[in-house]
Amino acid sequence: MAPRTPRSKYDAPAVRLAVRLIEFLADAGQPAGVTDAARAIGTNKNMAYRLLATLAREDWVRAAPDGAGYALTLQPFRSVGKVVNRMDLVAAAEGPMRDLHAALDEYVYLGVLHKDRVMFVRDLRPRSKPVQIGGGVGFHYPLHDNAPGKALLAWGGEALFGRIAGRGLPRTTPRTITDPRRLRAHLEAVRRRGYATDLEENVKGVICLAAPVFDRAGAIAGTVGITVLSAFYTVSDLTRKLGPAVVAAGRRISSALGYVVSRAV
Numbered sequence: 001m002a003p004r005t006p007r008s009k010y011d012a013p014a015v016r017l018a019v020r021l022i023e024f025l026a027d028a029g030q031p032a033g034v035t036d037a038a039r040a041i042g043t044n045k046n047m048a049y050r051l052l053a054t055l056a057r058e059d060w061v062r063a064a065p066d067g068a069g070y071a072l073t074l075q076p077f078r079s080v081g082k083v084v085n086r087m088d089l090v091a092a093a094e095g096p097m098r099d100l101h102a103a104l105d106e107y108v109y110l111g112v113l114h115k116d117r118v119m120f121v122r123d124l125r126p127r128s129k130p131v132q133i134g135g136g137v138g139f140h141y142p143l144h145d146n147a148p149g150k151a152l153l154a155w156g157g158e159a160l161f162g163r164i165a166g167r168g169l170p171r172t173t174p175r176t177i178t179d180p181r182r183l184r185a186h187l188e189a190v191r192r193r194g195y196a197t198d199l200e201e202n203v204k205g206v207i208c209l210a211a212p213v214f215d216r217a218g219a220i221a222g223t224v225g226i227t228v229l230s231a232f233y234t235v236s237d238l239t240r241k242l243g244p245a246v247v248a249a250g251r252r253i254s255s256a257l258g259y260v261v262s263r264a265v
Contacts (some may be wrong), residue, residue: 014051017041021051022076025061031069089213089222090122092256096249097124097224103245107227111148111210113156116163117141118149118223144169144183145176147208148223150196154187155212155220161187175201195247196223197238205230209243211250216258224250 020041025032032040038048052070055061061070093110101108101124110122117140143149143156143164153161165180177183190196198208210225226246228238 017043017047018051018055021048021055022060022072025070025072026076028071031064031071033069037070088257089253093122093213093222093224093253096252096256097122100224100226100245100249101126104226104242106242108224109148109227110213110222110224111152112222113152113160113220114140116143116160118143118146118152120148121222141202142170142172144178145172145198146202147196147198147210147227148225150187150190150198151210151212151223151225152220154190154196155214172202173200173204175199177201195243195250196225197235199235200230207233207235207238209238209246211247212254213250214254214257214259218259221254221257224253 021037024037024040034045034049034052037052038045041048052061056063056070059073059075062073063070089112090110097108097110105126105128107126108124109120111118111120113119119140120137123137141149143153143160153164161184165183169176169178169180169183171178177186195209195211198206198210200207202208206227207230208225208227210223212220213222213224215221224246226242228242233242
């Protein structure tokens with residue numbers, strides 16, 4: 001087990017014990033009883049049982065069918081796997097994003113699905129533009145009124161669409177799509193052309209284009225896109241001049257993640 005970290009005045013003993021317990025079960029390789037768990041993490045049997053019962057309710061551990069003890073479920077690995085996959089995505093996107101930024105000198109971003117919203121995890125800002133646009137890393141946006149959100153929604157499956165549509169589609173600008181039937185038809189068009197657009201649907205005067213990024217299993221892993229001002233670009237400029245470079249960047253990132261790019265998007 002890892003060396004103990006010195007305690008501070010902000011120490012939370014129960015959390016520390018829970019972390020030790022998870023580490024112990026991960027190292028054990030087989031179900032462990034309450035007595036062994038208590039001994040391993042340095043507490044009494046009552047506390048060990050309470051921790052195991054709590055983790056079981058959260059589906060992090062499960063009692064062995066033969067009563068031999070407790071073992072970890074795959075839930076911790078699913079949670080950690082999301083972080084690992086996101087780190088892989090950012091690493092895979094770095095080169096294509098920098099090339100896209102160098103070619104266009106516009107706001108370039110990488111977004112992922114987080115709590116049914118799009119969250120930016122990497123961005124590059126234009127060097128020569130007097131007006132800076134785009135929220136930045138860590139910012140969250142709805143899925144229905146912007147290009148990266150619509151890209152995630154278009155390839156995110158029916159369950160995701162149902163949750164978003166069921167909560168309502170707030171109007172951000174006069175151009176925002178607020179009718180679920182219209183949005184569904186719009187997303188079908190997004191899938192056909194291979195990219196999503198935002199034509200002043202989130203902010204007046206701002207237009208965007210985003211392409212999907214797929215993982216090795218063919219599931220959408222994120223979206224790469226650009227945001228520009230409509231004062232400088234027409235919709236035709238966005239889709240014909242800038243769009244192909246964005247789609248190509250999405251395919252490069254997908255390929256780096258193990259996706260077979262020759263498949264139809």
